Amino acid sequence: MLGLINRAIQCFLRDTFGDAGWQATARAAGVGKDGFEPMLHYEMAETEALIAAATGVLDRPRESLLEDLGTYLVSHPNLEPLRRLLRFGGTGFRDFLMTLEDMPGRGRLALPDLDLPMLTLEEVGADRYVLTCRSPVPGAGHVVLGLLRAMADDYGALVLLEHLGAGPEGERVSVVLLDTAHWAGRRFDLTAAEV
């Protein structure tokens, strides 16, 4: 698995729980204190060890920790480039939802080795959707839920999100679109400010 995923978890732990939180987790997971290199490959088991260690060391339920991770990926200033890439997914939140199934493909376009969760969107009623998320990491649906929550904020949409548990096809997340233009949302210019 590409270190980018592990690195994202590492940055989330460090930025949320401080360097001490990250160091303690790294020790418990048997990971060096410098952590992961985003562009190198690691064993799948290391990702799991990292998540398990974090829930133990930080005394946080796996579900809420993973949901916070998803929110962090969109909303933390350090990950602005990722937020921007996600915003290319659509002009509004509904548009964004419709292109979610393309996300693994979009990811691979950027990085051929990147394995993102497989997502399927099912329309179950007017403005009601069920997103199915298939991933080797148990609880990935919670990451997706946190990410959707932050993206809805970003677009200024009002949504109801609920994790429906795991089915045979994967974890299911219910999405109810209440208002696609509830707030102004965050600004998005097609080209990033030059640094």
Add this chain to the structure above:
Amino acid sequence: MAGVGPEGPVDGALLPHALLDRLVPLHVCIGPDGRIRSMGPTLRHIMRRPEDDRTAGGAEFFALFRVHRPSGIAGPADLARRAGERLQVMLVDRAEPVLRGTAFVLPRGGGLLVSLSFGFGVIQAVRDYALTDRDFALTDLAMELLYLHEAKSAVAEELRNLNRRLQGAKRAAEQQALTDMLTGLQNRRALDLALSDNLGRGLPFGVMHIDLDYFKAVNDSLGHAAGDHVLREVAGMLMDETRKDDLVARIGGDEFVLVFPGMTGTDELTTVADRIVQRLSEPIDFEGQACLISASIGIVISTAFDAPTAERLLAAADTALYASKHAGRGRALFHDGAMPPSPPAVHAPPAGH
């Protein structure tokens, strides 16, 4: 102008304006008279024309646009002749953007439709004119291109960071591999590299092989901490007494080798060696205890050999060093080329130590 309205058909065209605007936001329709009949919204935007100025005031196409390639297109008739070919079109009043496109002859003498796009210039154009997704046709791959450009830039940045970290680690590892951890001086490997480098480039140099006198006594009587302290102090003194480009290496317990690039005069080397012996003979304080050592030095000059090799030079310096020891320590001797290899030296404590 008859037949031209926001929803009405373009003269001679098959599509209403609104639809054409969506399909080809960067289009120009040119009437048979060579005047602009209609421009797409994105084109109006980048030309900074008012939203409702669809015809650019009825200006002639070639008054506002220039066909850069193919060359020789100066009027509507030329453009009609090259219909269907790839064009590069520019605005007459600016160097960018360079638009790419094609001209089509409209049926029933309706003039020409020029369909344009930004091509690779799209990223710059989006930046320069603050374009949004609404400025592009829904089928346009501009969004995908922008996404890809940004994604690849982010990946490239990560790779640059990775390379920077790896380069830093490599440099640190190399430095460590050449450094004596106790004293911070260079080590045996660094010495070998320096000797082969100087020999390989044919540069003359002097070599001193230094062995501390009575160091074992310090170690035995005051302990290893004292010994380590003395070695670090000696390292500092050797650095003081040498030039920036000289090499100072610790190659064993209390053995040091110094390389002096370009220094081949016996007087010069003797002066340096005497100074070192003098410095090292001063008592070194360790937690209130005076550690008394001295130094014996063997000196060799690379030019004294017809075919100098690192091995030969070090062996000769070693021979000279043991000659110094035998001559009573605390001194420096040159290798004279005829000196026989010395038997292993017998370390005797100095009188009064």
